Amino acid sequence: MISTADVELAAARIRGRVRRTPVFAADDGLWFKLEQLQHTGSFKARGAFNRIIAAGELSAAGVVAASGGNAGLAVAHAAREFGLAARVFVPATAPVVKVAKLRQLGAAVELVGEKYAEAYDAAVKHAADSGALFCHAYDQPDICAGQGTLGLELLEQAGEPDTILVAVGGGGLLAGVAAAVEGRARVVGVEPRSCPTLNAALAAGAPVPVEVSGVAADSLGATRLGDIAFAVATRTGAGSVLVDDTAILEARAALWDRYRLAVEPGGATAFAALLDGAYRPAPGERVAVVLCGANTDPATLTSPTAAPPAARTARGTRC
Template sequence: MLERMISTSDVERAAARIEGHVRRTPVFGDDGVWFKLEHLQHTGSFKARGAFNRIIAAGELSAAGVVAASGGNAGLAVAHAAREFGVAARVYVPVNAPAVKVAKLRQLGAAVELVGDKYADAYDAAVKDAADRGALFCHAYDQPEICAGQGTVGLELLADLDGLDTILVAVGGGGLMAGIAAAVEGRARVVGVEPRTAPTLHAALAAGEPVPVEVSGVAADSLGASRLGDIAFAVAVRAEVGSVLVDDAAIVSARLALWDRYRLAVEPGGATAYAALLAGAYRPEPGERVAVLLCGANTDPATLTSPTTAPPAARTPR
């Protein structure tokens, strides 16, 4: 399992590699809560950090470039990073991937391959293609360079918020959680927040190992991994990462609250960490300094309805 671990030093090296390639996203506080606006990152999610770190760390690439499998955000990040370095990118996605993300992939110059009706189908096709053509495979969440790159968000939070106690982070495959937990280990606590309809971390901690889970619900397009990554599990156990679950209704309410209160447009996965506070799934102690990571903004603005109208429809699992 040791080769599947990452440490603070891995995240620090990643930060040095990707400096100048990613945005240092802002933090703002309101009513005792601090929001890290990572949905303002390149391509609309934190995933750009890991993609740049993976590609830069690999060194010289073959003419085949890079390959990824993604329901959306990871593929967008890989396509963006590849374009910045002038290398080819091919992204495999399920046929039911959100149209807004597929269109953006093509705008970024990636070759898009629609395969199967779930993420696992796209993943298998991408792995085979990378091996056949000698391309660099960029995992959506379970590679050391990917996790370490995502963890640079945690270093920024430590630098920007004195006395930070807790970071609430949405969990899908767990790469973001793993990176942040490694970055802040011994200095702040990390709590993973998941939809009840996609509890990869919660199930893994209960079972003592990553296990498959059924995935559905409003945030499935971005938090729809069916199994927690091995790196994420190893780091979560070592760093004693907490785990809480929220209902789809709480995610929808949190997303609408972010829009109504602050005019912050995030996707359902991006609102999941905030849902833990609004729904009471996580209750801070008096004086506890809590940061909420808003991790993604790749959403259809038409679904930013007011609380008096119908909530967004549940999305098909990736």
């Protein structure tokens, strides 16, 4: 469980380490938080820095993570900034471009198994054996609090929006933002119908395993909502809506065509809820949308029917 105070402490820790990403007033009553401009192309850098700084002095083994995507890139970047060793365990199905980027950032990459769960287990074992600091992709208090720092920025930049739409995978972003803005704005989680971890958890009364697939599975393809996200979502009354893959691709194309904003499918998911009517603002409601990631193939930006091939079917979580 995390609170607004935890997010405020995280903001103080990581100040100067992460970018204060801009907010763009798209239309009357609509803002975009441009978090795709963050280091390594996603909000994940915030949590990675907070986790490492909060841990204090680390062993020579440095840090370890399990991720074939944005979380691994963020941990590798933060470790490099502190001169720490970083080891990232990824499934063999991880996107080749992201594995190459991990190595460019100086991380030792371990390919383990076909599914994220196998890479995760190997990373946890490495942490226990070596003393390396384990950085979870989305379900650690310091990770969630770090992600929530963008919510504090958003309140200042957008003049206290009524509602904030965020994409949900494992729920670290939702947990952090909902805690950051508790009592000041409502948070609504937006998910692909093919990766409905929050929606399924709220329906079941607890996080439950879900099958994952679809165009955003490479970044939102968690198979279970994090415990912290569920606790914060239920405490704060966070909402949940679902969108189709077609709506996600159309939103991604619209962001490029209308505003020249390049995002990955997961980064367009929150905006998709507005375009297809999954979320309908009340008259006069002020809405902010978090564009959370931009690790994408630019060649696919203008084609709403072309899904990134590697993301069409997920074999496990890639966070």
